[in-house]
Amino acid sequence: MTGVAISFREVTKSFGDKRVLDRVTLDVSPGEVLVLLGRSGCGKTTLLRLVNRLVDADGGGVFVGGREVADWDPVELRRGIGYAIQGVGLLPHLSVGDNVSLVPRLLGWNPDRRRERAAEMLRLVGLDPREHGDRRPDQLSGGQRQRVGVARALAADPQALLMDEPFGAVDPIGRRSLQEEFRSLSRELRKTVLFVTHDVTEAFRLADRIAVVADGGIRQVGTPGEIADAPADALVRGLIEGAA
């Protein structure tokens, strides 16, 4: 399935007295990789989790494929959206293959089809199903685990992918190759990807477009080139120069 559009309309979210998102409006086009870039605590994760309703907005609306997420059954919504997070959240008591085919299992696929799918997904992210499929997650390297996390997020052929610093726990070299592979993979699959990072270099490598998040709002949205050439304000300039 190729990607669907994701839109945020005037979304507001507070935790207690603290306003984390203030009337955020943002459109993610079908099939594009949009990176949410910003400093720690600026609300990137919250924005991402609004999409699969791990967080519910206080005001405004979030739309997936034109339908407001508040109208979905959260469980059904989440099964149609891949989700990968830092530290991966693989289930330590299941084999790598079983982890990858978890969402298909929740969707009621039969075991043969699940196994086939797990193998296909593992190959897609550069792992050998025969060598790695039966291992426990803790018998893989950090980078391999991140790949499994991506394979799992893709396994049920979701309409969109949410990725929250999925390569955050990997060493710089492994990280670079993960980023490059993910870049070509996302081009090939044409899923809509919402990708969170606070790493400017990563954002510039992966993004079709970058949305710079700060103080509960979006400061600038544009292609990496646009943002590098014409930062909208001092904060955006500071952020990208800090990394250069």
Place this chain on the structure above:
Amino acid sequence: MSFLEFLAGRWTEILGLTLEHVVLVVISTVAGVLIAVPLGLAITRIPALGRPVLGFAGVIQTVPSLALFGLLIPLPFIGGIGSRTAIIALVLYALLPILRNTVTGVRQVDPAILDAANGMGMTDWQRLTLVEVPLALPSIFSGIRIATVVGVGLVTIAAAVGAGGLGSLIFRGLAMLDSRLLFAGAIPSAILALLADAGLAMLESRLVASRGASTS
């Protein structure tokens, strides 16, 4: 007459009482598991249950066992002399360690894993059965192990209310000031406790290892 000769003369009786002892421990622990595990899981879903239920089980734990047996005897329906009263008391004692280990086992599951499970679209029931219970199993199991070992000791005391088991030899030994009788009850009971502990520990590591190799 040496102690060994003494034992040799009574080995059928000792064996019978040992069996009775084991049966009492097994019945009360199994009943304890059947009550405490679901109740513990319910507490993880309905936190308001936690305080009263764990509080009740905790209070029971502070009542000396002999006193609890004594307190149950006059109660209608559940009381009276005999193994039924003893089993009720034993089950009550088994509750706390199993409850507590079930609740902490589930609560100790890494939040990132729960987050991933929710994000994948698991229902609450699926998260419980596919993620939380499997990951809490070692903790639940060690609660069961504690309850069993403690149960072996408690059953000896239950002989005071006529439950039978090895405790009856101990109480008879005390009454008759016969240390051979006392040891004939105490030694097998201690061995039982050690065996139960070692056996369950073995089962536990098996369980963890097999979970480490299964695919489903």
